[in-house]
Amino acid sequence: MASFKITGGRKLKGEIVPQGAKNEALQIVCAVLMTKEPVTIHNIPDIRDVNKLMELLVDMGVRREKVGEGSYRFQADKVNFDYFETPEYKDKASALRGSIMLLGPMLARFGKGKAPRPGGDKIGRRPLDTHFTGFQKLGAEFIYDPNDAFYTVEGSKMKGAYVWMDEISVTGTANVLMAAVMTEGTTTIYNAACEPYLQQLSKMLNSMGAKITGVGSNLLHIEGVKELHGCEHTMLPDMIEIGSFIGLAAMTQSEITIKNCKIPELGIIPDVFKKLGIQMEFRGDDIHIPAQTHYEISSLIDGSILTIYDAPWPGFTPDLISIVLVTAIQAKGTVLIHQKMFESRLFFVDKLIDMGAQIILCDPHRANVIGLNREHKLRGIRMSSPDIRAGVSLLIAALSAEGTSIIDNIEQIDRGYQNIDGRLNAIGAEIVRI
Template sequence: MASFIIEGGHELQGEITPQGAKNEALQVICATLLTSEPVRIKNIPEILDVNNLIRLLIDMGVKVTHNGRGDATFQANELNLEFMKSDEYLERCTRLRGSVLMTGPLLARYGRATVPKPGGDKIGRRRLDTHFFGFMKLGAVSSYNPIDSIYEIKAEREHLKGNYILLDEASVTGTANIIMAAVLAEGETTIYNAACEPYVQQLCKMLVRMGADIKGIGSNLLTINGVMRLGGTEHTVLPDMIEIGSFIGIAAMVGNGITIKNVSYENLGIIPYAFKRLGIKMEHRGDDIYIPKQDEYEIESFIDGSFMTLADSPWPGLTPDLLSVLIVVASQAKGSVLFHQKMFESRLFFVDKLIDMGAQIILCDPHRAVVVGHNKQLQLRARRMVSPDIRAGIALLIAALSADGISRIDNVEQIDRGYQEIEQRLNALGARISRQR
């Protein structure tokens, strides 16, 4: 298990470019299973989750050609279907949350899929009901073995059949999975209450270039007319909006003028506004964001003067993946704010570590926390901590960068799952982070 040793209190300055989006990369890489023709994907983040998925595809028989850094061509023309029944395949899937995104393509193309209960962040129960509800509406049947935690799903007939699907929640991975199953189904599929995040839009646009017929892209009502086959294409992954938000948080806490390059600003949605509500000043320059040094920043109140609340919600609302970073930033603001994490019941438990560092936070229940800011008058204290998940891990790293003294964060493989070479990139701005194994 690797650790970060962080010497806090150093100001960061300069330019940094975000990596490709992790969540989009997982979706579009799995979508290459829908065709036997080559699909080239650029701006792939070289992070643990994505690298593990690519290695799994290679062992499944997908031919992967590396054209350069973050640039690969995938061709799934000779899959080893027997490997997908092996204990090794199932065990590796349990350690990779993104593996669930292979279900839709495999079901659409081969009529069956075996899905072990996927792993990932320990942030509370993450059900798959939405995925399987959609598959069953398309004519699949599923079974679950509670002893081995394995789902078996297969089509009742040769091809899936289009249908009207009203999702019980706007699940991003659920929507993506159902879209990938529906593009090869017979007839028309309507998906209502679909997730419409930019990454889902990107997946749809890529599938359209491959020959899919999808209407309503960018809305929560998608209409898909199934086709017989899909072809190859090229696709470029968007910059990672969560990493961009993390860099805004770093710039607010310890920055002395940081420019975040090539952010695809039109795809950031409400993210810049959420930080501005905490009082963070920033400038939109072309496709870059410049965050000047924040000597202080003050949390806004609502128009009627009432207490500010920030809550996650489906796109175009605030992504839950950034609440951990926003909580850390609020700890040094002037004023108070209530954070409401609606989606995952265990995601806020990491605030105990911030409280140990001196942050004034009241954890009301598993979903709500009140932060009373220090107004940068009281520096956080260095501590030894363990990263419980990707987003809490980066939040703790931001706290450690601003803390007085030397902090240690263990289990940084969790951070590696979502952030590419994060210590080298931050050290180039003036941070002092070393990795120990």
């Protein structure tokens, strides 16, 4: 198990380029299974979760060729279905939350799919019912064996149908969408997630020959086609990493320019950070964060305390709630952070409290942050990363703290952030991987 040793209190300065979007990559990489023709994908992040998923595809028989930095060509013309019955497949797929995204493409192209119960972040219940209910509405048969924790879906009799998503799930919508694209007839998906990741997936599938309309809304119409063709696709920059860098700049009083952000795709993310008092300047497609000695949390028109909460897109993404929380620690003012979607995601605040933050954890979903306004510095401690986003939040806190911190279990951070220590060290941080 690796750790980060962080020397805090350093002000950073320079330019940083966000990686490709992790959450988009997990969908896009699985979609290469939907055609036997070559598919080229650019801007794939070099992170643990995505690399493990690509290795799993290679084990299935998908050919992968690196054609440039962050660019790969895939061809799934010889998929080995016997591999899905092996203990190796179960072990590898169960360690990846993203492996559940293989089911939609397998159903679409081969009429059957099999996957173990996947792993991922320990951030509370993340039920998969939405995925399987959607498959069943298309006519698939679902079998779950509790003895070996395997999901099996048989889709040889699938037909287009009306699918109501009982949860606005990004991965659930993507899975059902991919299954429907090559299902005979017309499928309507209502209450669909509409995040930029879903829009990107839909655009990629349409470029392969799919017939999807309503892209960007919560109502998708799909006319089933018999086959898809190869394509070339470039992924968006990671909006969660962009938000993380905004929070990092504010907490460490650093001057940072975030390059190539695809600002129109960020939705309300910049506006939420502005509510914390963080200044930023859009320079073309770059975001410049000036060094700020102080930043003040906005209050509501009637003077009451600001609440920041997560919501389905175009609301504020839940993956940035942890970042906003840690950024508020050194602000002037008070903010209530309401994490609605995952009941265990705020439990890492006990480590921030140990560092000197003034936070009241009201319940598993809400935390009240009373900003220190730089009157007191956080102090370095030893802590452990419970999940990807909490891990980076702790890293931001450590970089702003006085003294030395050690963060254990940084494999969690590596799952979602590409060479984060190397890139931050290049602009003035002092992070040692031990």
